Amino acid sequence: MNKYLLLLALCVSTSFADTLYITLEKDNALAVVDGASGTLLKTVPLGQRPRGLALSKNGSLLYVAASDDDTIQILDTNTLKVIGDLPAGEDPETFRIHPNGRWLYVSNEDDNIVTVVDVEKRSVITEISVGVEPEGIAISSDGLWVVNTSETTNMVHWIDPRQQGITDNTLVDPRPRAAEFSVDNKSLFVTSEIAGSLSRIDVASKQVEQQLSFRIPGVDQELIQPVGVLAHPDNRLLFVALGPANRVAVVDIQKMEVIKYLLVGQRVWNLAFSPDLKRLYTTNGVSNDISIIELDSLKVTKSLRVGHYPWGITVKDD
Amino acid sequence: MKNNLMCLRGLLLLIACLLMPVLAQATPVQLKIAFLTQKMPAAAALSNLDPVLIDEGLQGARLGIADNNTTGQFTGHQYSLQYVELAAGADVGQAFERLLAEGYQYVIVDVQHVSLLALAKRARENNVLLFNVSLADGELRNESCANNLFHLIPSYEMQADALAQFMLKKRWNKWFLVKGNEPDDKRFAAAIKRSAKRFGMKIVAEKSWSFEHDTRRTAQAEIPVFTQGADYDVLLVADVKGLFGDYLPMNTWLPRPIAGTQGMVPRAWHRTHERWGAVQMQNRFYTQAGRWMNDVDYASWLAVRTVGEAVTRTNSTDSTAIKAFILSDKFSLAGFKGTKLTFRPWNQQLRQPVLLATPRSTVSVLPHKEFLHPLTYLDTLGYDKPESSCSFNQ
Numbered sequence: 001m002n003k004y005l006l007l008l009a010l011c012v013s014t015s016f017a018d019t020l021y022i023t024l025e026k027d028n029a030l031a032v033v034d035g036a037s038g039t040l041l042k043t044v045p046l047g048q049r050p051r052g053l054a055l056s057k058n059g060s061l062l063y064v065a066a067s068d069d070d071t072i073q074i075l076d077t078n079t080l081k082v083i084g085d086l087p088a089g090e091d092p093e094t095f096r097i098h099p100n101g102r103w104l105y106v107s108n109e110d111d112n113i114v115t116v117v118d119v120e121k122r123s124v125i126t127e128i129s130v131g132v133e134p135e136g137i138a139i140s141s142d143g144l145w146v147v148n149t150s151e152t153t154n155m156v157h158w159i160d161p162r163q164q165g166i167t168d169n170t171l172v173d174p175r176p177r178a179a180e181f182s183v184d185n186k187s188l189f190v191t192s193e194i195a196g197s198l199s200r201i202d203v204a205s206k207q208v209e210q211q212l213s214f215r216i217p218g219v220d221q222e223l224i225q226p227v228g229v230l231a232h233p234d235n236r237l238l239f240v241a242l243g244p245a246n247r248v249a250v251v252d253i254q255k256m257e258v259i260k261y262l263l264v265g266q267r268v269w270n271l272a273f274s275p276d277l278k279r280l281y282t283t284n285g286v287s288n289d290i291s292i293i294e295l296d297s298l299k300v301t302k303s304l305r306v307g308h309y310p311w312g313i314t315v316k317d318d
Numbered sequence: 319m320k321n322n323l324m325c326l327r328g329l330l331l332l333i334a335c336l337l338m339p340v341l342a343q344a345t346p347v348q349l350k351i352a353f354l355t356q357k358m359p360a361a362a363a364l365s366n367l368d369p370v371l372i373d374e375g376l377q378g379a380r381l382g383i384a385d386n387n388t389t390g391q392f393t394g395h396q397y398s399l400q401y402v403e404l405a406a407g408a409d410v411g412q413a414f415e416r417l418l419a420e421g422y423q424y425v426i427v428d429v430q431h432v433s434l435l436a437l438a439k440r441a442r443e444n445n446v447l448l449f450n451v452s453l454a455d456g457e458l459r460n461e462s463c464a465n466n467l468f469h470l471i472p473s474y475e476m477q478a479d480a481l482a483q484f485m486l487k488k489r490w491n492k493w494f495l496v497k498g499n500e501p502d503d504k505r506f507a508a509a510i511k512r513s514a515k516r517f518g519m520k521i522v523a524e525k526s527w528s529f530e531h532d533t534r535r536t537a538q539a540e541i542p543v544f545t546q547g548a549d550y551d552v553l554l555v556a557d558v559k560g561l562f563g564d565y566l567p568m569n570t571w572l573p574r575p576i577a578g579t580q581g582m583v584p585r586a587w588h589r590t591h592e593r594w595g596a597v598q599m600q601n602r603f604y605t606q607a608g609r610w611m612n613d614v615d616y617a618s619w620l621a622v623r624t625v626g627e628a629v630t631r632t633n634s635t636d637s638t639a640i641k642a643f644i645l646s647d648k649f650s651l652a653g654f655k656g657t658k659l660t661f662r663p664w665n666q667q668l669r670q671p672v673l674l675a676t677p678r679s680t681v682s683v684l685p686h687k688e689f690l691h692p693l694t695y696l697d698t699l700g701y702d703k704p705e706s707s708c709s710f711n712q
Contacts, residue, residue, distance in 0.1 A: 153389040
């Protein structure tokens, strides 16, 4: 019966429908949510402490880092069954797939390396030594740069995918977490959790161009800990998850100024857009829910309980 | 033939030119840090549960050096550690002079109170920075504070304030204070009394444990009698070496919780701490040391990281420049406690949250947000600027 209901739910959703995949760090599971209606469709068991996740280029496969199992699991998005895994080094946390659809870059926090995996051959291409506690990975859409942030070394490491090696390093504010290229690949945005700041780095010179320190009236400065960052394809707006400040900052990219702070759930980690760019989704680790933000009005419209410690999120166009 | 030779010379020149930057990178700037520790006779242990550590602090410093060197491979800095271990009666001053002669500008010190005061004077004369990783008494941060001395370990006053803030929140306002005879017990007890006053707590009873009984056989009989009398909410114990405090839990006359040096303890670091990325730190340390990290290890790691962070940011190895940077607004250290760690300029104590822990759980991390402060909530722990009697000019 449930199967039919699910089928019905999937059929009812229009062509704008999107499916959200959310890792639940403490439930060892994946929450599957219909984005348009904001309903939890089902929960699928995963490996231990699932965190980063990403879809394959054609959307048929879902890769999920099961950190405590030291592997990246491969799920078929049609059946949501685990069909294999990738060698991912120890404690894989965040990863991204290169625009060529083949190279997957994953940070191994305990070993100070970034592992490059061939997703087709399911084998390790190489390991790249980086700073202490590698965390965020970002890849420019032109495929020319892969960057990795290291939390204790406080650097952005610039990896040239053609050489699979580091060619440059940029020192940033303490505890850099996530990184995101601007849509035109000219700038790189990096959040620094402990400094409570956002840096804009010029990709050509690899120098920090501008910085923004977040300040929210009535919120302790210590609680403002920027983590996930997401650039809007219009190259005008940037969204920054502020962790225990329980807010998402909407930043004007050109001015590097905050336009608005949106109150969301507790300890907001990561962000994702709906494919039609109508909605922004946030995972809120402590309040065990996701917030749904309407992008036109920049208003939080809904929150939905999904399970314990929602962490990563990725969205599939249906 | 001549042309060929020219070509060869040109080629060699080209190779030389190509090699130059590689060679320049191959000789990184060296930065040496010393770790000076004086072994003390091990206290008579209450039980054989905890192994006596022979590498306390050293392992933290080693991990810090490894972390700094990982960063150093990108910045062209190379860090090394010299470990100097002295026997209980050895001359600390002499060992320090040797380090001065060898040009050490950064010295982590794990020595006794008296020795530290002497070293601080020599450090100042020689522009050397000292990092205290084990002494928690307030006097070193007040009357005896020294210009070139930085404190990485939280003071007894910071620890006691963390306890008091927790008790205030729980409304456990009536305290029974039990203290031992050691100098550190008296210092910790004094810190407890200061915190009680600061946070409006009442010490309803105070007793000294004088070791007149053979507690190994009679703890069950002695402790209930010893703790009879006044009614109280919580028993605070000051037994730094752990000579009797572990007998108190479950043996008091009234059913009351124990906190202080035993029971729920204030710590800079604890094996149960896992928030804010601390798990990674715990794992890295365990892999290296084969045991869990303790407060002195953590403080030593922080000391090495402080130097590393300042060297990376200033691109200088000069102690005057490093000191100026460490005390500036630009300096901040990430220490797995969810907030940036900075130094208090008035006594050079590292600001940091204090963990309250029981053997298998972190009960709370203090200060709580409710304790407000105009500058930073971290300054609600320990000697704040207006209370400080430290003067670096003396």
